[in-house]
Amino acid sequence: MTHHACMSTQGPYLAEIAHLMGDPARANMLHALMDGRALTAKELAWIAGVAPQTASGHLAKLMQGNLIDVAVQGRHRYYRLAGPEVATALEGLMVLANLDGTGRRLPSRVGAELSEARTCYDHFAGRLGIGIHDALMAGGHLAASEGGYALTGSGKAIFRSLGLDPDATARSRRAALRPCLDWSERRPHLAGHLAAALACRCFEMGWVRRRKDSRAVTLTEEGREVLEAALPGFRCDAPGSVSSSLREPVPALA
Amino acid sequence: MTHHACMSTQGPYLAEIAHLMGDPARANMLHALMDGRALTAKELAWIAGVAPQTASGHLAKLMQGNLIDVAVQGRHRYYRLAGPEVATALEGLMVLANLDGTGRRLPSRVGAELSEARTCYDHFAGRLGIGIHDALMAGGHLAASEGGYALTGSGKAIFRSLGLDPDATARSRRAALRPCLDWSERRPHLAGHLAAALACRCFEMGWVRRRKDSRAVTLTEEGREVLEAALPGFRCDAPGSVSSSLREPVPALA
DNA sequence: CGGATGCTACGGCCGTCGCCGTAGCGTTCC
DNA sequence: GGAACGCTACGGCGACGGCCGTAGCATCCG
Numbered sequence: 333m334t335h336h337a338c339m340s341t342q343g344p345y346l347a348e349i350a351h352l353m354g355d356p357a358r359a360n361m362l363h364a365l366m367d368g369r370a371l372t373a374k375e376l377a378w379i380a381g382v383a384p385q386t387a388s389g390h391l392a393k394l395m396q397g398n399l400i401d402v403a404v405q406g407r408h409r410y411y412r413l414a415g416p417e418v419a420t421a422l423e424g425l426m427v428l429a430n431l432d433g434t435g436r437r438l439p440s441r442v443g444a445e446l447s448e449a450r451t452c453y454d455h456f457a458g459r460l461g462i463g464i465h466d467a468l469m470a471g472g473h474l475a476a477s478e479g480g481y482a483l484t485g486s487g488k489a490i491f492r493s494l495g496l497d498p499d500a501t502a503r504s505r506r507a508a509l510r511p512c513l514d515w516s517e518r519r520p521h522l523a524g525h526l527a528a529a530l531a532c533r534c535f536e537m538g539w540v541r542r543r544k545d546s547r548a549v550t551l552t553e554e555g556r557e558v559l560e561a562a563l564p565g566f567r568c569d570a571p572g573s574v575s576s577s578l579r580e581p582v583p584a585l586a
Numbered sequence: 587m588t589h590h591a592c593m594s595t596q597g598p599y600l601a602e603i604a605h606l607m608g609d610p611a612r613a614n615m616l617h618a619l620m621d622g623r624a625l626t627a628k629e630l631a632w633i634a635g636v637a638p639q640t641a642s643g644h645l646a647k648l649m650q651g652n653l654i655d656v657a658v659q660g661r662h663r664y665y666r667l668a669g670p671e672v673a674t675a676l677e678g679l680m681v682l683a684n685l686d687g688t689g690r691r692l693p694s695r696v697g698a699e700l701s702e703a704r705t706c707y708d709h710f711a712g713r714l715g716i717g718i719h720d721a722l723m724a725g726g727h728l729a730a731s732e733g734g735y736a737l738t739g740s741g742k743a744i745f746r747s748l749g750l751d752p753d754a755t756a757r758s759r760r761a762a763l764r765p766c767l768d769w770s771e772r773r774p775h776l777a778g779h780l781a782a783a784l785a786c787r788c789f790e791m792g793w794v795r796r797r798k799d800s801r802a803v804t805l806t807e808e809g810r811e812v813l814e815a816a817l818p819g820f821r822c823d824a825p826g827s828v829s830s831s832l833r834e835p836v837p838a839l840a
Numbered sequence: 841c842g843g844a845t846g847c848t849a850c851g852g853c854c855g856t857c858g859c860c861g862t863a864g865c866g867t868t869c870c
Numbered sequence: 871g872g873a874a875c876g877c878t879a880c881g882g883c884g885a886c887g888g889c890c891g892t893a894g895c896a897t898c899c900g
Contacts, residue, residue, distance in 0.1 A: 345683035346617060346676065351608030355858075359601035373877060383860055388878050390858090399682070407867040407876050417681045422600065424678035427671045428653070429599035511765045511774060513674075520765060609888075627847060637890055642848055644888090661846050661897040 352397045353425065357382050358390050361411075362399065366419050367547045368454040370403060370410035416523065419453035420512070449540070449568070450547045452512065452521070454528040456540075460551055460568050461521030464530075464559070465511070467566040468522070474509070481509040481522070493562050495537075496529055606651045607679065611636050612644050615665075616653065620673050621801045622708040624657060624664035670777065673707035674766065703794070703822070704801045706766065706775070708782040710794070714805055714822050715775030718784075718813070719765070721820040722776070728763070735763040735776070747816050749791075750783055 353359055357380040364379045365371060371379075377387030391411055394400045399418050403410045413419055449460035456464065468474050473487030483491065483498050491498040498508075512523035522530075534540040539555025551559075551568055559566050607613055611634035618633045619625060625633075631641030645665055648654045653672050657664045667673055703714035710718065722728050727741030737745065737752050745752040752762075766777035776784075788794040793809025805813075805822055813820050 346679050347608055347610040347613035349679050349682045350604050350606075350613060354601055354605030354608035356601040357858080359604060363600060382858085384877070385861085385879090386859060392878085409877070417678075421675075421678035421682055424671075424675035425600050425603050428603045428675050513764070611888080636888090638847070639849090639891085640889060646848085663847070 349397065349399075349421075352394060352399060353422070355390070356380075357386065358394060361387070361390065361394070362413070362418070362422055365400065365411065365413045366422055366453060367451045368413065368419070370412035372408050372410060376411060413453065416453050423452065423513075446546070446548050449549050449551055451531065451542075451549060452523070455512070455521070455523050455531050456527070456534075456549070457512070457521050458548075460540075460549070462519050463566055463568040464563065465519075465521045467563040470565055471563070481511070481524075483509065483526075490562055491526070491530070494530070494533060494558070496526070496533055498526060603651065603653070603675075606648060606653060607676070609644070610634075611640065612648060615641070615644065615648070616667070616672070616676055619654065619665065619667045620676055620707060621705045622667070622673070624666035626662050626664060630665060667707065670707050677706065677766075703803050703805055705785065705796075705803060706777070709766070709775070709777050709785050710781070710788075710803070711766070711775050712802075714794075714803070716773050717820055717822040718817065719773075719775045721817040724819055725817070735765070735778075737763065737780075744816055745780070745784070748784065748787060748812070750780070750787055752780060 353362060360380040361376045364376065373387055373391060374384055376391065377384045380387055380390070382390075391400065391402075394411075395402065398414050400411050401414050403412070447458050449456065449458040451457065452461065455461065468487060468490070471486070473484050473490060474481045475484050488498040507524045508526040509522055509524040511520035513520055521527075531540070534555060535542070537555075537558075539552055539558055541550050541552060543550060556568065559568075607616060614634040615630045618630065627641055627645055628638055630645065631638045634641055634644070636644075645654065645656075648665075649656065652668050654665050655668045657666070701712050703710065703712040705711065706715065709715065722741060722744070725740070727738050727744060728735045729738050742752040761778045762780040763776055763778040765774035775781075785794070788809060789796070791809075791812075793806055793812055795804050795806060797804060810822065813822075
């Protein structure tokens with residue numbers, strides 16, 4: 333039986349990538365790598381719930397698909413996501429995993445700590461990331477740029493006051509600041525290497541601390557004071573204070 | 587052998603969704619539905635290159651995974667994507683499908699017409715979508731809002747001059763305007779129901795025409811004149827004039 | 841009302857792939 | 871140098887799932 337099939341050209345490539353992410357073990361590994369850190373094969377095997385031999389095979393496939401990178405150090409092999417685009421794609425899938433048929437959020441599937449503050453690959457997301465984004469936007473510290481956002485003069489001063497040089501990485505091709513949509517809040521936060529540098533600085537100075545075994549992070553009291561002083565209008569709401577508005581349903585179709 | 591496995595809670599859900607997209611036939615179907623139109627099961631079977639019985643099974647699985655919706659009309663069943671989030675997730679995967687190991691774009695995999703102008707679910711993407719976004723942003727017609735962007739007074743006037751009511755859909759929960767990252771250009775364009783209404787208006791008035799069998803669209807001469815008159819600073823470059831800057835490599839990691 | 845059309849339900853075939861066994865290589869520590 | 875460790879390569883087992891056959895139900899047409 334000949335169907336004279338059409339077979340779009342984009343489809344197969346899309347299927348290759350999705351197939352790599354479609355295995356539970358590999359999905360667990362990728363999810364664990366989404367905070368941007370590098371993990372060893374053994375750690376990833378434990379996370380995925382499979383034997384090291386099985387994990388090794390999965391990691392080889394993810395390497396071949398250019399989804400992860402490896403850094404060899406002695407007898408350890410550290411795996412990490414191949415780039416921010418991989419984290420973005422995974423976030424897009426997570427949005428779907430947290431919706432039911434009517435377009436409502438399924439609040440039970442995502443922890444409260446994660447929507448409060450977490451890392452998104454290499455920058456901040458959750459209400460912490462949104463708070464930074466909104467304060468900069470409302471204060472007129474962001475302007476349109478070809479890659480996303482550019483800092484105005486006042487915006488650069490804010491970054492300098494936090495100990496960062498906003499022009500240091502200007503020659504890089506990767507956008508310094510760009511919007512990144514949040515899967516738990518459906519609002520944009522800041523991505524790009526300047527956002528990554530800010531996150532790095534916050535960890536260094538003890539303004540934000542990682543929680544172990546989770547992508548959730550905690551804004552310390554000192555960190556709150558520093559950000560509120562540097563960023564007029566910055567707020568990072570406690571989970572309870574805004575949850576009522578976030579619980580409201582979102583329409584599924586236009 | 588007990589591994590005392592960790593097994594993250596998010597991983598399995600992520601894998602379910604990715605597994606649905608990871609089959610070539612289903613990926614072709616979803617890709618075909620990305621322009622927001624509704625297609626019959628038979629059309630989708632032909633696109634996927636499988637028999638109608640097989641397609642029926644695939645569509646049932648996609649329904650169960652809440653990736654598509656169905657509208658029954660007589661003896662026909664029209665399938666469409668379940669929502670904008672599905673299109674966004676697919677776009678995220680396409681970014682990865684168009685990168686090689688070094689982070690370079692693979693220009694051969696995406697047609698020139700598609701990066702010039704195309705639909706992204708229900709709004710414009712490609713250089714057409716970016717041109718609209720940049721002109722509004724540069725002119726100060728966009729302001730920060732909780733869901734993404736809000737129109738300033740001058741921005742509302744522009745939409746009214748094009749025959750749209752920017753306040754008509756204000757009560758809806760879905761964001762009116764929000765940034766959406768483009769997988770071919772890596773720059774944001776406008777999504778949200780106001781962007782969808784604009785696209786709809788452009789098709790109605792003959793300013794933009796669909797090409798058959800493709801998500802690529804054409805900006806007509808009249809459409810160019812209308813947009814340039816309504817949007818000061820609007821440009822929609824010809825493919826050749828900017829291709830040199832777009833061919834430059836993009837660094838893979840920060 | 842009989843036939844054609846659009847679609848779905850079920851069953852059997854078969855390829856793909858995830859899984860862990862053993863085995864082997866390189867590194868680190870004592 | 872020997873033992874432990876981290877990781878990968880290969881082989882066989884088993885199951886999930888895609889594929890199309892036939893069959894059945896609903897709808898539109900003459």
